Amino acid sequence: MRTPRQKAVALRYAPDERMAPHIVAAGEGEIAKQILEIADLHDVPVYEQPEVVEALVKLEVGTEIPPEFYRAVAEILAFVYSIDRKWEGRKI
Numbered sequence: 001m002r003t004p005r006q007k008a009v010a011l012r013y014a015p016d017e018r019m020a021p022h023i024v025a026a027g028e029g030e031i032a033k034q035i036l037e038i039a040d041l042h043d044v045p046v047y048e049q050p051e052v053v054e055a056l057v058k059l060e061v062g063t064e065i066p067p068e069f070y071r072a073v074a075e076i077l078a079f080v081y082s083i084d085r086k087w088e089g090r091k092i
Helices: 030-041 050-056 067-083
Strands: 007-012 022-028
Touching: 007 030, 007 050, 022 030, 050 067
Parallel strands: none
Antiparallel strands: 007 022
């Protein structure tokens, strides 16, 4: 069950465009709910990692993730790619 104060961050990784994944949406409460609904609508995998979200939600949309989160985000991307190979090579 999700709480009303839930936080969510949407990332995009396009290695041909940027060195690191960047934030395309972030927020809490109603905004987080909308992010999750849009992900669901478009069959975008959702991975819950509260510690990472807590830190990234404070950053501005468009910001590349800081180096200290590379490992955590790499684990998230590995999860996404492992659940459905159709995502491999696509911009997410």
